[in-house]
Amino acid sequence: MDPRAQDILLCDLCQTAALQSHCELCHVNLCIGCVGKHLSDSSKRHKVVLYNYRTSTHNYPTCTIHTEKHCELYCEKCDIPICLICISSGKHKGHDISDIRQKRNYKAKDLQEELQELENRIDPFYKEIKSELNSEKISAEIHYEKLTTAVAKQGEDWHKEINTIVKKQKSEIDEMKSKHLDALNKQEKEIEKIISDVNQSILDLKKILDSSDVSLKPAYKSRNAQFKCFPPKVKVSLPSFSPFHINTDQLHAMFGSLSALSITMEEGGYTMITTEAVSCPPAKTLLVEPEITTIIRTFSLFLYSVTCQSDEEIWTRGEDKIMKLYNLQSRLLKSIQTKSGKEPCDMAVTTTGDLVYTDPNTRTVNIVKNKRIQEVIKLQGWKPYYVCSTSSNDILVTMVSDDYRQSKVVRYSGSTVKQTIQFDSESKPLYSFNHIKYISENRNLDICVADHGSGELVVVNQAGKLRFKYIGHPCIFNSFNPVGITTDSQSQILTVDLRNKCIHILDQDGQFLRYIDNCNLQNPWGLCVDTRDNLFVAERSEKKVMKIKYM
Incomplete structure (x- = not known):
C-alpha cells in the first residue's frame, strides 16, 4: 500500500521519511535529510521554510527573467505569466494584466x-x-x-x-x-x-x-x-493460315476494360454536426466586361500555342522550329530550337518548371532541362500532337495513329504509360481522328479535350469515364469550332471558338456561363491562365498575345 495514503505526509524526494519543510520557490515538500540535497542546486534561490509556516499553496510558475520570483500575474497582450518586478520594469506598460489564478x-x-x-x-x-x-x-x-x-x-x-x-x-x-x-x-x-x-x-x-x-x-x-x-x-493449291495481327488496344477493348482506380482526398468529406456555422471564402466571380490589360508583341508570323512559365513570363509557339519565352513587356528572354529542327506542335510547363513539347515529325515528346533537350517518349505507329502537364506532374498527350483511323489520350509518368483513354462505356471512340485536340486538366482532375474535328468539348473524369460533351451554345451564329483550351482556379473551362471569334466559359459540369467576345478578338487560337486567373490569348495571325482580366 502506498504509505502516502496514511495520515503521515512523506517527503516528495525520498518518499520514505516524514516531511518537515517546504520550498516555496520549487513547491516541494522535504524531510530533514533531503533539505541539504535540495539546496545543493545553486541554479535557483530556494526559499525553504517549515511546512506549517508555508505562505502559499499555489504552484506559481517561476519567472523566466527574474528567477527568484514567482509569476502571480498574467499579461494578456504578451500572453505570458509575469512577476511583480516585470510590472515595475515598465515593459508591460499599457498592457491588460490579470491575476494568474483568475486566468x-x-x-x-x-x-x-x-x-x-x-x-x-x-x-x-x-x-x-x-x-x-x-x-x-x-x-x-x-x-x-x-x-x-x-x-x-x-x-x-x-x-x-x-x-x-x-x-x-x-x-x-x-x-x-x-x-x-x-x-x-x-x-x-x-x-x-x-x-x-x-x-x-x-x-x-x-x-x-x-x-x-x-x-x-x-x-x-x-x-x-x-x-x-x-x-x-x-x-493442288495448298491451303494456308493467315493469322490476324493482334492489336493490343483493340483486344483490350473487346475483352472489356477496367475503369481506373481514382483515389482523392475530399476536403470536408467527414462532417461532424456542430452548432457553430463555418464560413468559406467567397468564390471569384466573372466580370461583366472582360478587359485587355496587356498586349505582348511577338516576332512569330503565326501563333498557335501559349503557356505560362510564371505570372510574368510566357512561352509561345509559332509556325517555325523556335519556341520563344517573353516577359509581359514583350521582351524576348529565351529561344529554344527543337532537337529535330522541325516545327513542334504543342508545349506545356511542368510543375517543376521544365518545358515539354511534342514533335509529330519524330513521333517524340521532349523535355527541356538546363537548356538541354531530352527525348522522354518515343512512339511507334502513333504521332503525338497536344500536351499538358497535370497537378501530379504527369503528362497528358493527345495522339493519332499513322493511318488517321484512331485517336486517344495517354497519361505518362516520365516515359511510363499510366493510362490510355480512347473509348466510352459502349466501346465507341471518344475522339475524332482529326489531330487538332488541345488538352487541359481541370482542378477537379477532369481531362478536357477541345476536339476540333468533331466540334465538341469532350470531358472525362480522372478514371477516363465520359462526364459530358459540349457542342456549343444555341445562341452562336456559326457551328462550334474549338481549338485552344485552358482551365482556371474555379474549375471553369475556357475554350476558343475559332469560327465565332470568341471564348466560351463553362463551369466544371459543362454548363455555359458566358462568352468573351468584346476584346477585339481577330483570330484567337491558343489559351492559358496564370496563377491569378489572368487569361492569355494567342492571336494566330496578329503576332501578339493578349492578357485579359475576366474574373
Whole structure:
C-alpha cells in the first residue's frame, strides 16, 4: 500500500521519511535529510521554510527573467505569466494584466470544455470513422473479389470460344488433308496400273524377240503410243493460315476494360454536426466586361500555342522550329530550337518548371532541362500532337495513329504509360481522328479535350469515364469550332471558338456561363491562365498575345 495514503505526509524526494519543510520557490515538500540535497542546486534561490509556516499553496510558475520570483500575474497582450518586478520594469506598460489564478480558473473552464468535447464528441466521431473504414475495407475486398471473378469468367469464355475456333479449323485442316491424300492415292494406283502394263509389254516384247516363231512379230500390236499419253497430274493449291495481327488496344477493348482506380482526398468529406456555422471564402466571380490589360508583341508570323512559365513570363509557339519565352513587356528572354529542327506542335510547363513539347515529325515528346533537350517518349505507329502537364506532374498527350483511323489520350509518368483513354462505356471512340485536340486538366482532375474535328468539348473524369460533351451554345451564329483550351482556379473551362471569334466559359459540369467576345478578338487560337486567373490569348495571325482580366 502506498504509505502516502496514511495520515503521515512523506517527503516528495525520498518518499520514505516524514516531511518537515517546504520550498516555496520549487513547491516541494522535504524531510530533514533531503533539505541539504535540495539546496545543493545553486541554479535557483530556494526559499525553504517549515511546512506549517508555508505562505502559499499555489504552484506559481517561476519567472523566466527574474528567477527568484514567482509569476502571480498574467499579461494578456504578451500572453505570458509575469512577476511583480516585470510590472515595475515598465515593459508591460499599457498592457491588460490579470491575476494568474483568475486566468487559471478561466483556462481550467476552457480545458474542461475541451476535455468534454474530446471525450463526448471528437473521440467517438473518430471511432465511428474507423468503424466506417473497416466496413469499407470489407466492401472493397468483396468488390475486388467480384472483379477478379468477372475477369476470370471472361477469360474462360474467351478461351472456350478460342478453343472452339481452333477445334473447327483443325477439323477443316484434317478434312482438306484427307481429300488431298485421297487424290494423290488415286493417282498413285493409276500410275501403278500403268507401270504394271508397261512391264508386261516389256516381257512380251522380249519373248517375241527371242522366239523363232515368225508369226509372232507381225501380229504384235504396239502400246507405246498409249503409254505416251500420260495421265493428268494432280495439281493442288495448298491451303494456308493467315493469322490476324493482334492489336493490343483493340483486344483490350473487346475483352472489356477496367475503369481506373481514382483515389482523392475530399476536403470536408467527414462532417461532424456542430452548432457553430463555418464560413468559406467567397468564390471569384466573372466580370461583366472582360478587359485587355496587356498586349505582348511577338516576332512569330503565326501563333498557335501559349503557356505560362510564371505570372510574368510566357512561352509561345509559332509556325517555325523556335519556341520563344517573353516577359509581359514583350521582351524576348529565351529561344529554344527543337532537337529535330522541325516545327513542334504543342508545349506545356511542368510543375517543376521544365518545358515539354511534342514533335509529330519524330513521333517524340521532349523535355527541356538546363537548356538541354531530352527525348522522354518515343512512339511507334502513333504521332503525338497536344500536351499538358497535370497537378501530379504527369503528362497528358493527345495522339493519332499513322493511318488517321484512331485517336486517344495517354497519361505518362516520365516515359511510363499510366493510362490510355480512347473509348466510352459502349466501346465507341471518344475522339475524332482529326489531330487538332488541345488538352487541359481541370482542378477537379477532369481531362478536357477541345476536339476540333468533331466540334465538341469532350470531358472525362480522372478514371477516363465520359462526364459530358459540349457542342456549343444555341445562341452562336456559326457551328462550334474549338481549338485552344485552358482551365482556371474555379474549375471553369475556357475554350476558343475559332469560327465565332470568341471564348466560351463553362463551369466544371459543362454548363455555359458566358462568352468573351468584346476584346477585339481577330483570330484567337491558343489559351492559358496564370496563377491569378489572368487569361492569355494567342492571336494566330496578329503576332501578339493578349492578357485579359475576366474574373
